[in-house]
Amino acid sequence: MIIFGTRGYLYQLAVLTLVCGWCGNPAAHTLRKRVTKFTLFFVPLFPFSTKYATQCTFCGGEQQIPKEQADQLLAQHVAAQGGNPFGQSPQQPGHAPGSQGQAQGQNPYQQ
Ligand SMILES: [Zn+2]
Numbered sequence: 001m002i003i004f005g006t007r008g009y010l011y012q013l014a015v016l017t018l019v020c021g022w023c024g025n026p027a028a029h030t031l032r033k034r035v036t037k038f039t040l041f042f043v044p045l046f047p048f049s050t051k052y053a054t055q056c057t058f059c060g061g062e063q064q065i066p067k068e069q070a071d072q073l074l075a076q077h078v079a080a081q082g083g084n085p086f087g088q089s090p091q092q093p094g095h096a097p098g099s100q101g102q103a104q105g106q107n108p109y110q111q
Pocket residue numbers: 020021022023024025027056057058059060061
């Protein structure tokens with residue numbers, strides 16, 4: 001007897017400030033990746049489905065986006081943070097002068 005099935009994994013990739021397609025607010029959105037893996041005898045073997053979605057933290061509306069758009073959003077997100085994936089600190093003292101202005105310096109929905 002062979003037992004097989006699927007198992008879903010959810011990854012939160014980033015928190016982005018986007019204008020929500022549902023409520024129209026420029027709110028923080030979580031960018032998520034959902035990977036569905038094929039399992040055999042409850043052991044995940046390989047992913048056969050990867051989907052990306054953004055979820056508005058203001059209204060909870062979720063929107064599926066293609067991988068290309070997710071990649072683009074992630075790239076913008078990383079660029080906006082100066083390549084630092086560990087959160088943003090725009091009011092950091094002693095900020096190097098002459099550095100480029102931040103495109104999305106502040107996020108009112110995030111500490
Ligand atoms: Zn919304």
